[in-house]
Amino acid sequence: xxxxNKNNKIILFSLVGITILAFxxxxxxxxxxxxxxxSGFPYSEDLHIALLNQDPAPVEPGKYVDIRxxxxxxxxxxxxxxxxxxxxxxxxxxxxGDNAEKSLGxxxxxxxxxxxxxxxxxxxVDKNAIDGPTALKIKYRTSNLKTFIELDDFEVxxxxxxxxxxxxxxxxxPERISPGETADIKITIKNVFASPIxxxxxxxxxxxxxxxxxGSDEKIITSLGANEETDITFKVISNGDAKSExxxxxxxxxxxxxxxxxxxxxxxxxxxxxxxxxxMINIDDTKVFSKNQKGKxxxxxxxxxxxxxxxxxxxxxxxxxxxxLSSPKSYLGILKSDDFQTAEFTIYTKTNKxxxxxxxxxxxxxxxxxxxxxxxxxxMKMYSATDAKKYGFIASNGKFNWILAVIVLSVIGFFAYxxxxxxxxxxxxEIIKQ
Numbered sequence: 003x004x005x006x007n008k009n010n011k012i013i014l015f016s017l018v019g020i021t022i023l024a025f026x027x028x029x030x031x032x033x034x035x036x037x038x039x040x041s042g043f044p045y046s047e048d049l050h051i052a053l054l055n056q057d058p059a060p061v062e063p064g065k066y067v068d069i070r071x072x073x074x075x076x077x078x079x080x081x082x083x084x085x086x087x088x089x090x091x092x093x094x095x096x097x098x099g100d101n102a103e104k105s106l107g108x109x110x111x112x113x114x115x116x117x118x119x120x121x122x123x124x125x126x127v128d129k130n131a132i133d134g135p136t137a138l139k140i141k142y143r144t145s146n147l148k149t150f151i152e153l154d155d156f157e158v159x160x161x162x163x164x165x166x167x168x169x170x171x172x173x174x175x176p177e178r179i180s181p182g183e184t185a186d187i188k189i190t191i192k193n194v195f196a197s198p199i200x201x202x203x204x205x206x207x208x209x210x211x212x213x214x215x216x217g218s219d220e221k222i223i224t225s226l227g228a229n230e231e232t233d234i235t236f237k238v239i240s241n242g243d244a245k246s247e248x249x250x251x252x253x254x255x256x257x258x259x260x261x262x263x264x265x266x267x268x269x270x271x272x273x274x275x276x277x278x279x280x281x282m283i284n285i286d287d288t289k290v291f292s293k294n295q296k297g298k299x300x301x302x303x304x305x306x307x308x309x310x311x312x313x314x315x316x317x318x319x320x321x322x323x324x325x326x327l328s329s330p331k332s333y334l335g336i337l338k339s340d341d342f343q344t345a346e347f348t349i350y351t352k353t354n355k356x357x358x359x360x361x362x363x364x365x366x367x368x369x370x371x372x373x374x375x376x377x378x379x380x381x382m383k384m385y386s387a388t389d390a391k392k393y394g395f396i397a398s399n400g401k402f403n404w405i406l407a408v409i410v411l412s413v414i415g416f417f418a419y420x421x422x423x424x425x426x427x428x429x430x431x432e433i434i435k436q
Contacts (some may be wrong), residue, residue: 010161022217035288046346047082047111047144048077053156054120060161063093063195064129067158069138071121073106081109083146089152092162093128100124130228132197133161133261150235166195167202169253169269170231178276181244181308184216184237185273189253191223192231200225202257206236206271209252212244213273226257244275246369251367280307281337281369283378285360286344291385296327301362301380302333304342313338314366316345319377323358324349337366357381 022319024065054070061067069189075081082091084106090096106119113119123139171190187206194198198316202223202436205432206215216237223232250269258264282304301318305311318326342385367373 036396045088047075047079047081047109049081049109049142049144050074050076050114051140051142051153053138056158057133058162060159061127063127063133063164065127066126067127069123069125069156069158071140073109073119073121073122075109075111076114077110080111083107084109084119084142084144085271086140086142087150088123089141091124091137091139093131093136094125094138094158095128096123097126101430115344127160130195132261134159136160161261162195162197162259166193166197166258166259167199167226167265167267168194169255169267172253172269172271174271174273179240180276180277181240181246181275183244184239187236187271187273188233189235189271190231190233191226191255193226193228195228197260198225198227199257200253202226202255204234205254205256206238206253207252208238211248211276212241212249213238213251217333234363236251238273240275246275246277251272251273253267260322261405265354267390276365276368276370277307277309279305279311279366279374281305281311281364283362283380284382285382288382290349290382292387293351293384296348296350298328298346298348299360299382300344300346301360302342302344303337303364305337305339306340309369310339311366312368312371314343314364317363318347318349319361319363321359321361323353323355324351324360351384353384354386355384357383381406420432 050073052072052074054072056070057068071086073084073086081429086104086106088096088104089104090102096102100123102123104121106121106326109119135157136159138158139152139155141150141152145149168191170187170192171188175186175188189202189204191202202225204221204223206219208215216239219236221234221236223234226232238251249272253269255269255270256264256265284302284304285299286302287298287300290299293296299318301316303311303314303316311416314337316334317331319330320326323435326347326349328348330347332347333341334345336342357405358381360382361377362380363375363377365373365375
């Protein structure tokens with residue numbers, strides 16, 4: 003009986019002890035709740051991680067960006083052995099030697115605001131990254147956590163600042179045209195980045211009135227994918243009076259990216275009009291008609307084309323058929339379209355050929371400052387002395403003959419006068435005798 007009472011007492015005391023411990027636990031929980039309510043912090047570690055900033059913002063594909071995170075402990079207990087691990091995925095990379103894992107040590111309870119802990123990562127962005135917010139992952143753990151906790155994705159702003167449409171090649175076929183001819187302007191455009199570009203509108207406009215565009219002056223491409231290229235062709239025609247020079251066209255490209263931003267880019271297209279100068283060269287006048295005669299020869303040069311003949315020089319080349327007595331070169335200057343100049347040379351002929359070939363060299367520069375040398379043979383007709391006198395090219399001896407005739411007539415008149423006078427005297431004497 004005594005043994006039973008003793009066991010009952012033990013059980014009773016045990017129940018009382020358990021009740022007291024339970025009550026203490028409940029009281030402690032109530033006190034902790036009161037502390038949490040009064041302080042605003044949970045009665046444990048409570049880490050808050052935020053993306054503080056990115057520099058630069060936005061970052062361009064192919065560039066580096068610095069990412070800064072802030073870590074705050076809103077709990078009342080310390081967070082021990084805090085470790086963060088960055089989980090970079092395309093298009094973000096860490097350079098070799100940069101560690102994705104960072105150990106922060108202890109973060110005290112209530113360490114927030116200015117007392118926050120900061121983490122910095124330097125990331126390289128792939129050159130083909132697509133524009134727009136791009137996900138970046140990170141995870142962490144503490145001594146109280148058996149596994150890592152992966153946070154919700156953070157967003158890094160990626161955007162290409164430069165125009166991404168490349169005018170890769172421009173070809174004009176043929177490379178040079180004459181006035182009135184047509185040419186094809188073939189343009190290759192390429193999207194050199196990973197993001198598509200849309201609503202591409204290409205417009206070609208001549209800068210002067212010497213050209214017209216055959217067909218539409220505007221080409222439209224709906225979309226151009228990443229690293230995709232395409233060709234477009236404009237056909238143009240030059241006016242008949244187009245100058246021989248480089249003619250400029252303005253090529254404007256308007257397009258938009260995947261975010262709806264609009265871009266515009268302008269290039270210059272050049273078309274070369276190159277008409278070879280045409281001219282006419284003649285013996286304009288000559289004072290030389292037969293062998294062993296000295297005289298002047300005048301040669302004319304006329305520009306019969308549309309292109310200018312610049313800094314023209316006419317040179318009479320030496321020959322066995324004649325001797326050059328004057329300067330062999332004559333500067334003609336600039337011969338514009340429908341203009342002409344003359345050059346005068348003094349020669350002495352040494353042959354009785356029917357034609358004396360005058361070898362002349364014409365030197366000039368075209369509209370593109372290219373020197374052109376051309377040799378031309380001009381046949382100068384020669385005459386016999388008789389024919390030269392016959393055609394009046396050479397003065398005959400008529401003056402001498404006229405003088406001689408005057409002298410003869412004077413002599414005849416003198417003797418006739420003397421005879422007349424003598425007869426008159428004789429006649430007077432006969433009358434007196436009678």
